[in-house]
Ligand SMILES: Nc1nc2c(ncn2[C@@H]2O[C@H](COP(=O)(O)OP(=O)(O)OP(=O)(O)O)[C@@H](O)[C@H]2O)c(=O)[nH]1
Ligand SMILES: [Mg+2]
């Protein structure tokens with residue numbers, strides 16, 4: 001359950017960023033989670049509910065952008081949607097691929113007041 | 114985060130007035146969730162590089178043979194290389210005791226409920242170890258093929274171990290660990306006659322996930338293949354710097 005560590009890090013970032021902005025309330029948080037970030041969404045939601053209690057994020061609206069996988073083939077340079085890390089290039093069939101989208105795990109923005 | 118780390122950085126950030134009446138503002142954060150861990154990992158990496166220490170992060174399911182591989186290696190290469198070990202386990206110091214018995218410097222980290230080591234734990238373990246120049250530091254992670262994948266410890270190479278009793282679909286079921294490793298060790302090949310495990314299939318699956326992955330087959334029990342691992346290890350030891 002590394003999702004709990006993930007949520008704790010998000011709380012930490014939110015706390016620091018809101019105090020830098022001299023804000024006491026975070027109305028909304030926007031988070032990017034790529035499908036290859038290793039974060040399991042159900043486990044994440046569960047960890048979130050437990051961990052945000054009595055923190056600055058307790059009543060915050062959480063907006064999660066689920067980012068789909070995208071890869072570039074190192075053999076033929078094709079760019080394509082990647083569903084599984086082990087998928088082959090649909091153009092040339094090689095597994096020599098580079099993941100260019102889907103590894104994201106970041107706090108994008110806050111709306112504070 | 115503890116005071117000794119001093120990892121709080123003051124990045125610039127943008128503020129935008131969103132709504133004058135309610136004083137709402139947008140803060141563009143754009144920060145990696147693991148940003149703190151990654152900073153500490155970079156700090157560990159810098160320390161290892163400065164001392165020319167080869168740090169290896171060993172990951173696997175529980176019981177694949179991480180400690181067994183270390184025990185063999187530490188004894189067999191005792192006279193050739195200088196080693197130290199960090200043992201990560203949720204509970205007990207059993208593995209550290211096994212390493213201690215080989216007369217190697219070892220520190221145990223107990224993560225309690227934590228299912229992985231992180232860079233912060235390693236930083237503190239390293240601080241108490243007085244690691245020597247030009248040595249090899251093995252970091253045995255908590256037995257878990259999922260959670261340790263996303264936590265950079267500052268290692269030079271990540272080594273994933275699977276054993277032939279685990280089934281040949283593991284690289285496809287747990288691709289992140291294979292994706293993020295540079296070497297895959299297939300252990301317990303002495304048991305191949307007794308289990309349905311297609312070694313060519315597992316190698317092909319692992320390569321599908323990570324085309325750069327090197328693969329070594331061995332048995333800690335019979336000793337078969339250990340030479341390949343020792344050669345890999347020696348090839349990674351950087352030439353001591355001439356002062
Ligand atoms: N037959 C056989 N058994 C092995 C081999 N390597 C390890 N074992 C056995 O596998 C069991 C687990 O080995 P460990 O070295 O403790 O595994 P580990 O990965 O360190 O386990 P955790 O730290 O608990 O995750 C022990 O009973 C070992 O004796 C091997 O090559 N062949
Ligand atoms: Mg062990």
Ligand SMILES: [Zn+2]
Pocket residue numbers: 073074075076077078089090091092093094
């Ligand atoms: Zn291609």
